[in-house]
Structure formats: structure tokens, C-alpha cells
Amino acid sequence: MSEPSSTDKKVIPIAVAAPEAAPPESPTGAMIRTLGLVSAICGLIIVGAYQGTYDAVAANKRIATERAVFKVLPKAKSIEEFVAQAGGGIAKVGAGDTAIPPGAVKFFAAYDESGKLAGIAAEGVGKGYADNVRIMFGYQPDCQCVVGIGVVSMRETPGIGDKIITDKEFLANFTALDVKLKADLSALANEVKAVKHGSKANAWQIDAIAGATITSRAVGKAINDSAQALLPRLVPKLDTLAKKS
């Protein structure tokens, strides 16, 4: 190193005023040249990083989604992604498609080893105590019920709100939570709702965790909103999903 390294030992390095008096102005060309050069270098680095990690990121996202679906539908061996469109149709989402048409609801069809439909999984969002609670739930067409839930993301209080992952009594609500549709398939026959701890009387109610009522309600609302939007469109078309395509 030929150049002496400067001594900023005693200087706290925030907003140090330049000491020189009235420095000459830099030519406009130099500024544009430097900014252009920096932008070009940085552009290359970003594109390189994006392309270099693209496959790994996509694989990670897929694994994370599969894990969440397999957790709520243990019999599933493979999944396919679909959207239920606003008009009522169902369309498959190809690999690489990320944009979802407006009004459409995304869901996953899970298949077992022989390629038979093992269940439907969908995400739901409810306002929790600290932030939105995003959950994944499994739907079983045979019994028209929710058969399992998993948390996709939440920021609930550790030790209190996060009991929705661990509390066995609470999770027992989701072995057969009733989400039957009305006879005309327009909406759920009964609204899914979390009720006060110990007062669950019907198969469509969720027994809330004592002390974590708000988080429990968020789970109930997440399932209700998502099921209300998805099931009326999905149930009439279930036949088309029965076999893996």
C-alpha cells in the first residue's frame, strides 16, 4: 500500500463536513459519466444475482408451499396449483405464472400416490392481535369439512397467540370443521366462527383458546372468508379435479 491510509480514528463517521473552502465545481459530463457507469455496474450485479439465484429461490418457494399443504393434508404426495376465477371457472396455474387474475382465488389440489384427489388446500388471512395471521387449511370434499390447519405467517405474541400452532385442544377443532354449502351452493350454510373457550356447540364453531381469543378469531375469520370465496366456485367443478391431470 503506497497511499497512506487516512486517520479517522477519532472521528465519529457521521456527516463529517468537508473541510476545503469553495471547491471547484465538477463538470456536468463527469457527473453523468460516473452515474451512468455506476448504474451499469450495479445493473449487471443485480441481474447476475437474480439469475444466479432464480432456480434455488423458486425451488425453495415450491418446497415451502408443498410442506404447508402436506402438513394439512397428510395423505397428499403431490400438489397442483389452480385458481378459481371470478366467473366460476377453474384454471390451472402453470409453473412461472405469478400473476393472479383479479377476483380469482388461488388453491392447491393435492393428490395421493395413485393420483386420486386427496383434498384441497387454500390460504386464508385474518386480522390477529399484532398483524395478519395467514393460515393454510385443508378441505376434504367427502365430508365437506376442514381437516387441518397450518400457519403460513403470523406475528402473534410468543407464548400466547402462537398457541394456535401447538395447543392440542385448539387443533382438535380442525379434525372435522363443518364448512357445508347451502343447497344452492351460493355460500356456506353456517358461518365459521371462533366462540368463547368452552362454549363450542356446533361442528362449524371453533373453540377459542382462553387468553388468545383474538388470534383464535383471526383463524376462524381466515377460514370463513377464504371458504366463502372459494367453495361456491370450487364445489360444482370438483369432478374436473378428481384425477391428477
Add this chain to the structure above:
Amino acid sequence: MNAAQYKTWDEFMEGVWRQNPVFVMVLGMCPTLAVTVSAINAISMGVATLFVLVCSCGLVSLMRKLTPKEVRIAVYIVIIATFVTAVDYAIQAISLALYDALGAFIQLIVVNCIILGRAEAHAAKNPPLPAMINAAGMGVGFTIGLLALGVVREILGAGTLFGVALFGAGFQPWVIMVLPPGGFFVLGAWLLLFSWWARRKAGLPAKEATPHV
């Protein structure tokens, strides 16, 4: 060690010890308090910052003679943001769980004052190698600071260290330590310890501490 080696070592230790970003300069408190709920989060955040620091200071230093002072802040921010974006993708590729745990704080490295401070105060005036060594020292110092908080908070707040349970099943975690207030408690305790230590080393009696009103 010969003189040149000593100088390099000194340059490195500057950030690790004498000007430790967390304990001495008290910079970059936003990620320090927010992500240190576990040791692994703290290390990941520290290493991500270290990488951005070293790369951006290297590039800032390479460009220092081409950079007119009128546009220097724009140049630094573009360079820093570039490496933050690269780190962002890299963490998504390594582990989505980690990416979710660190949340917005990866992107917020862009405005971490340690990095802009290093670029402005050191990298812009020095050749690439010393600039990168100095930056690496700062990054290591930051990582040590985060780790010091992360370890204490994880042990007290969850009873684990790097995810391994330390105590028996009877341990009741001190939950507040992994909540935001716990970050302030632990940081305060570390700062207290460090200033007491520094005073003792300087031979000053603890009693004559400047009163902060």
C-alpha cells in the same frame, strides 16, 4: 508482526473493538433491536451486513477518483442498494424460513448508517484494500454486537441456543426477552457493562461518571 501487518491488523480491529458499531458508536440500532431474538438470526443479519459493507466499500473506493462530490451520496446509495438486493436474493435462495425471520430488515440494510458512514468517512478516501479491511472490521464488530444480544435474548427468552434446548422441560421461558422490550433491556445491560469496563480500563473511578440528566 512487521509494521505493515500491524497496521492492517489495527485497521481491522478498529471496527471490531475501539469503534464497535453497536457498543461504542451505537449505530444501526434498528436491526440490532429488531432481529436479535435468536442467535442464528443475529449471525445471519450480521453476516449479511458484513457482506454489503465489504463489497460496497470496495466499489466505492474503486470509484472514488471518478466520483464528483456533488453526486457522491447518489453513487453510494446505488452501490449499497445493489449489494443489498444481491444479499436479499441470496438469503431467499439459502432459506425461506430465515428470510421470513429477518423480514424487512434485509432491505433496510440500505439505510443502515454504519454502511453509508463507512463509505463516506473511510472508503471514499482510501484505496480499495484498506477500505475493505476497515469495512470487514466494522462488519465483524457489528456481527459480534448482534450476537451478544441474540445469545442472551435466546437463552433467557426461549431457553435455547442456536435452537438447541439448554434447560430441562421444566424451564419457563422469560418471554419478554424475545419481545421488543427485551431488546432494549439487553442492549442497555451490554452498554452499561461496556462503559463500566472502558472506564475501569482508563483508570477512572466509577463514581465520577458524568451525570446524565
